[in-house]
Amino acid sequence: MNDFFEEFVRAAPQVGEGLWITVLATVLGAAAALVVALALGLPSCSPRRSVRAPARLAVEFLRGTSLYVQLFWLFFALPVLGFRLEPLACGVLALGLNHGAYGAEVVRGAVGAVPHSQREAAIALGMGPWLRMRRIVLPQAVVLMIPPFGNLLIQLLKATPLLSLITISDLTFQLDQLRSATGDTSTAYLTLLLMYFALAALLSSGMKALESVAANRLGRSTNGGEA
Template identity: 45%
Template sequence: MSYQDFLQTYAARILNGTAVTAAQFLFASGVAILAALIAGLGKLSANPLIRGPAVVYIEIFRGTSLLVQLYWIFFVLPLFGLTLPKFAAGFLSVGMNVGAYGAELVRGAIQAVPRGQWEAALALNMTPATRMRRVILPQAFLLMLPPWGNLIIELLKGTALVSLISVADLMFQAKQINASTYLSAQSFGTALIVYYILARFVVTPFMRWLERVMAQRLGRT
């Protein structure tokens, strides 16, 4: 079977898998950004009741493997009465895992906003919430975008693990095609190339574009 024949036969399944991977990626990114913001801000809180859970979340999710977390959420949580469909278990695990790393980026970026900005907001009699929303976070956002670019690629790669709880993503389809045809180089090779294209020509350019747009909006071109 030539590679062309292979593509003709299996292109539909590979594209289906790519769509599922894209969906997992988008949902997981949403979870990761939300978790990172909450935990990152929480870790900076003066209240130990808020800081404690944030630190515990960050250390647990950074200290263990994504695969362990995925299996735990999918196989063990149901024993506590919380059964998640595999699609949701997939993107929640990936998102929570990357969110823990993101929380450190959020915390670092907020602390890197110059002191003068905090003092100015205080002098203008802004409430802490307004100060965070209008002054600190927009500047912190710009500071943390470049490292988030790397993290988002890690997230895309992380979504490949959801195939292990049989979410029918790109990796899953590659495995299935390999199991029925034994054309390992073709099936896994094609999947590798698709992941590469997604990372290098879709996600990375988008993050660069976002960096430019945000810099312009803050008047720093």
């Protein structure tokens, strides 16, 4: 164990770089997933079949195929078709598409949970579809989206070790290098578990704070009741 921590201190710059790459991939992947979630989730709520059906097909395809396969397809198959992306871009895109598809279901469920009577009241006030969505539906739906989005964010963080399979030197890759150098498997992976737990705890705290701010702006308590 002492040998491991001596090597850990010596390799601190490499571990720090791996940590940064993991955090960067998580942040960029989450941003991409949010865009995908909105781009597929809102059309999934449309009463028009011509708008809803393509979005539902895309969601089911992305949810029904493995992130592992999607990652490898983007990294190895796209160049064959004439499109080459940097490894980190491939990883962020795969994380965004896969988790964004799950996020689309969160968006669809949250929008559907807004009471229909409020839509009817907005129609009575002469609001068009987009104005109703922007002023009435989305502000309430966002509060409902944040807790499940927080779960998806942590799931996305836990999926980042797959990026080491496409030559990205993330946190998992760096700790695995230390394991190989020291032969101390248990300490290396325990350290890795604790580091991921710390990252997940920070993300969870941030999402809870965001939920509280969103609920307060809407005039609700975070347990779903009136403030």
